[in-house]
Amino acid sequence: MSQVKESKVDQYRRSFLAQSTAIAGMTLTSGVILNSVAQAKSADQPASDKNRWGLLIDANKCSTGCNTCVTACHEENGVTGSGNPETDPQWIRKVKLTDKQTQKVQTIPLMCQHCAKPPCVDVCPTNASMKRADGVVLVDKHACIGCRYCMMACPYGARSFIHEPTTEQIYPRGQGTVESCTLCVHRIDDPNGPRNPACVEACNAEGHKAMWFGDLKDPNSEITKRLKEYGGVQIRADLGLNTGVRYQNLN
């Protein structure tokens, strides 16, 4: 028993050292790695409800005509289509908003809002739509029967049905199932610690810096601090879904 414990301690030490080195190196070079090594988890560790991953988007910084976040997301996740926007999967899309009274124009990226009380999960008859303990809403492709009831229930039109055979795949996708933004869950689960989703990374690289990713339960995270200081709104807040994606300067 003690041997097992010791070997686990060694394992954690090794993994800690490896993560620290990697993080130190990557933080110095690009600054994209999120803060804490403590949040790193191994592949067999379940997601923890100590975290709640979310996004904050500043509508004033989101550039009209820029589609970088969309391209980055779809490249990262291998989301391809045949060129018909109505049937192609759209994990994230740019939405142009024009105020009917003032004519003020804003654009924002819209994706799965990773609700704390997701209607898509409530209506799913097979438990394929699910929410992880850390707030990430996902679809289990092996359990999805393709009934699309979750798409009917989603208030954000954030889910896509795969209308055509999938060819090249980076992550498991299947014709006839439903999919949506995973908040780049593979990056969250990175053994070296959570990394920014592709959309945020691309937005930063482009210099717009309109998106922040982080742990909404961590009082010291950038996202929480910004929300505390400047506030943030939820889309369709009236539904009381407590979304994990918040927007600033959306007016």
Next chain:
Amino acid sequence: MKTIQFTELEGRSAGFFALMAILIAIIGAGLVSALMMHGEGHHITGMTNRIVWGTPHVFAVFLIVAASGALNIASIASVFGRTIYKPLSPLSMVLSMTILAGGLAVLILDLGNPEHLLDVPLTQFLYNSEPARWTQSVFGWNFILYSGFMVIVGVYLWFSLVPQYKKYAKAVSIFAFVWRLALTTGTGLIFGFLVAREAYDAAILAPMFVVFSFAYGLAIFSLVLIPTYVWTGRELGEILVKRLKSLLGIFVAASLYFVIIFNLTNFYSAAKSEGIQSFLLFGNNSYSNAFWIGQILIGGILPLVIVYYPKIKARFALMLAASMVVIGGLSQMYVTIIGGQAYPMDMFPGKKVESIINDGGIATYSPTIYEVLLGLAGIGIMLFLVVFAMNVLRILPESLADKDVDPHHSA
């Protein structure tokens, strides 16, 4: 009243085989369409990521709603003691099961991944650490309600047909009646629970679907009963036909009442009145046409006139009115299901919304032949199964002449 003799269809005539061949062809065309949808993907249909439920759902939900209504004849006879309908009870039970089978077949064949249904009981119910979570899904409830309906009505039929179990039939009939109310309530709530969409999100959808089911189920029942008796040369008296006709009139009137209340309530809300309500009712589009011409005129007002206008021969009036109710029912489902999705969700009040998927605009939808054939296959399956059941089970009275069904009838 004489003892009613139930007999099977002979099923040897050329007409019978021709009918079965046509039905098999209709079912076959639907199956080929479904196979193509699964091979090529749903992009060969008119469905998109905005209109996620298309024409197959119009047929499927219509049939599922009608299924519970078709059981009404048996319920009226057994639960409410109207013995004149008793001879029609077995057909009512069988038809309710076959309509449901047709509707469910369409629903299942339209799934993106129907084969995953086979894995679901194992992966999600037996080995899932949270087996209770699916109970939040009204779709999940409906799986139980649909399969339960088949079992309960099957037992009800069995008890009704086997003399030594007849004494238990009454108790089962009450259970079946309650279950059918639950089933249609569940179907209505599939839409009623969609809080994000303005066209739905209303508790009245559940009782409204129950009332619709009375009319749709009786209409299909009449459309099966009359041709069966005409083609097989069995007697069908005026008394029953007139009763069915009046009953259909009452159900159609009750449906119209619910439609009026539902729409008036929606008009009371400023947001809905200027948005979804104007679009569906006064948008001068396929949905407003389907509403006024299909649902209200053909499916509501004209059948009422026909069934209560005394100068039209009862049998013809019932056939005509029932056909119109079916057209009205399909129109209603088209408006409810597709129209309800076509109108954009109001995510950003006070803003004009534009995006690659036309977030702020009306979603376009044109059904393709594959969807229509799959939907029609549901009707084909329903008819094939009911004719097959008539052929192997003694569910059809030898005669439904007035003297045989009404104890007070004097020739």
